[in-house]
Amino acid sequence: MRHVARVQALAVLVLLSSCGGGGYSGGTNPQNASPGGIWNGMDSDSTLSVTGIIDESGHMRFMRADGIQYVGTVVTSGNSISANFDGYMPFGSSFSDGSTHETGMLSGTISARVSITASTQSTTDKGAVSKGTLTLSFNPLYNQASSLAAIAGNYVEAGSSTAVSIDANGAFFSQDASTGCVVNGNATIINASYNAYAVQATYASCTGSAAVLNGITFTGLATLDTSVTPMQLVAGVTGIGGGVTYAVVYTLTHQ
Secondary structure (H helix, E strand, O other): OOOHHHHHHOOOOOEEEOOOOOOEEOOOEEOOOOOOEEEEEEEOOOOEEEEEEEOOOOEEEEEEOOOOEEEEEEEEEOOEEEEEEEEEOOOOOOOOOOOOEEEEEEEEEEEOOOEEEEEEEEEEOOOOEEEEEEEEEEEHHHHOOOOHHHHOEEEEEOOOOOEEEEOOOOEEEEEOOOOOOEEEEEEEEOOOOOOOEEEEEEEEOOOHHHHHHOOOEEEEEEEEEOOOOOOEEEEEEEEEEOOEEEEEEEEEEEO
């Protein structure tokens, strides 16, 4: 998992919100569309790609290609979707006005298991405002069943030689030689029918600039990408230490 010395290269992220069954009741009144899915698309404001995970309860973690992570809870009403979110820059980076955090909202339409189109507006802590459109398509990988057996194994963190092991119970361990960071955590099943996992990781023994992570427990969402060979486990997590929220994206390649 990406450790702090490299957090600059990590995506700062993203996910989750309320749900409902798709379809119509009695042929007239639409039920709330389920927001669950792995979502891929583009943010018009930055013209950068976005990858998101939303579980069946609406917890959301979106990761943009420049490393910003968006975290919130989406709510659906019929085929309308809305969310308030927080945006976090990667550790060591900032927005153009020097802020490292922003708040925002999105609103638009959702076609369950098909697409999301939403307008977005966000404001940094120093007042810079951004507006755009988020256009996302559903990734059918979400429909793969999740299990601890599916993710168990040995991995290497992308961009480093850090080894990560995940056992049959979902417990994982890694140690980054460059920062000294030791990470212990676990992955759990949210809903066995869908390819989304809850993850938790606690940092210890970090040195240098990474020492600010010591004792912080990160939580978030993960998904297993079997569309690539070897497969990858991708997770977006956030944790709070000293009143500051840190965001990290783990990209782990199976060995």
